[in-house]
Amino acid sequence: MFSLLYRMVRDRALAEDLAQETFIKVLNGIKSYRPEFKFSSWIFKIANNAAIDHLRRKSIDTLSLDGSPTAETPEQMRATSLQLGDRTESPLDEALSRELGTAIERAISRLRPEYRSCILLRHVEGYSYEEIADTLELPLGTVKTYIHRARNELRGYLEDRRD
Amino acid sequence: MTDISMHLATDEIELWAQGLLPAARAMHLADCSLCRVEAERERKIILELVQLPKFAPSAGFADRVMAKVRVATPSGDWMA
Numbered sequence: 001m002f003s004l005l006y007r008m009v010r011d012r013a014l015a016e017d018l019a020q021e022t023f024i025k026v027l028n029g030i031k032s033y034r035p036e037f038k039f040s041s042w043i044f045k046i047a048n049n050a051a052i053d054h055l056r057r058k059s060i061d062t063l064s065l066d067g068s069p070t071a072e073t074p075e076q077m078r079a080t081s082l083q084l085g086d087r088t089e090s091p092l093d094e095a096l097s098r099e100l101g102t103a104i105e106r107a108i109s110r111l112r113p114e115y116r117s118c119i120l121l122r123h124v125e126g127y128s129y130e131e132i133a134d135t136l137e138l139p140l141g142t143v144k145t146y147i148h149r150a151r152n153e154l155r156g157y158l159e160d161r162r163d
Numbered sequence: 164m165t166d167i168s169m170h171l172a173t174d175e176i177e178l179w180a181q182g183l184l185p186a187a188r189a190m191h192l193a194d195c196s197l198c199r200v201e202a203e204r205e206r207k208i209i210l211e212l213v214q215l216p217k218f219a220p221s222a223g224f225a226d227r228v229m230a231k232v233r234v235a236t237p238s239g240d241w242m243a
Contacts, residue, residue, distance in 0.1 A: 003218045016220045020228050027232045099218065104211045123212035129174075148173045151208050158208070 001047050004120050008051035010100055010109055018054060022047040041135040044125070048117050048136060055113050107157035115150035122147050167191050171198045180206040 001022065006015040025046050026033075033042055100109070108116060117136060121127040129147070133140045167190055171179065178184040179192070179202050192199045 002220050003216075006218050012221075016224060019220055019224070020231065023228045024231055027228075104215065119212065123209060124215050124217075144173065151205060154212075155204055155208050158211075 001043055003124060004044065004117070005047055005051050007100070007105070007108060007120055007124075008048075008113065008116060009054055012099075014054070018047065018050045021050055037134065038131065041127075041131055044121065044127075045135050045137070052113050052117070103158055104154070107154045110157055111150055111153055115146050115153065118143055118146040119150040119154070168194075170195065171202065176202045176205045177209065180209045 002015060002019050005018045005022075006012060009015055009018065022043065026043055033039070100106070108119070111119065114136075118132055118138075121132045121135065122129070127135065129140060129143050132138070132147075133143045136143070138146075167187070169191070171184075171188065171191060175184055175188055176198070179189055192202060
């Protein structure tokens with residue numbers, strides 16, 4: 001489950017926060033678990049929702065070059081603004097490029113979050129199409145389409161890189 | 164019975180890439196270069212995906228989680 005979160009958000013500390021949030025929800029909400037649902041699928045569902053929610057929030061927050069919309073002072077604006085010229089790698093960036101820097105990992109990061117969840121559950125976690133449909137609450141046909149499109153896009157990204 | 168000349172569906176190509184496609188359908192690949200090219204491309208990407216490493220959270224993660232979980236006591240109260 002941590003691997004899924006890490007590949008979804010590409011930030012180790014954030015993935016740990018989301019994993020923690022997931023486990024706390026699971027343990028505190030254990031009474032709402034329905035036994036007809038596979039337990040691991042239930043955990044993945046909560047984790048995936050946490051990651052998707054984060055990515056949606058982030059896509060709103062990161063649109064501004066002038067800093068976070070919640071920044072109230074000039075210092076906060078500067079601290080949260082996007083520095084286009086800054087290419088210095090922090091130790092965290094270095095760890096990220098070591099762990100998620102391969103061509104296939106970078107290609108996965110370019111997929112839509114919905115495609116990313118499906119392809120990771122299918123080929124990294126080894127879930128069946130039916131299990132993915134249950135976990136993500138998607139129709140089976142949609143899961144098949146997403147996985148097929150995701151593999152096509154990955155191939156495209158990898159072929160572009162090789163050209 | 165499936166016609167051997169029918170192109171492989173996406174699911175069948177995935178099964179072939181995993182070595183799970185029934186021989187009767189796999190025979191189609193011998194005669195169809197279109198499916199053979201597609202299947203080979205799919206096999207490569209699937210192989211790259213299944214070989215991806217699993218990651219683990221940092222040491223102490225479980226302790227940090229359990230510290231935040233409420234556990235019911237026999238008296239029915241909650242403790243941190």
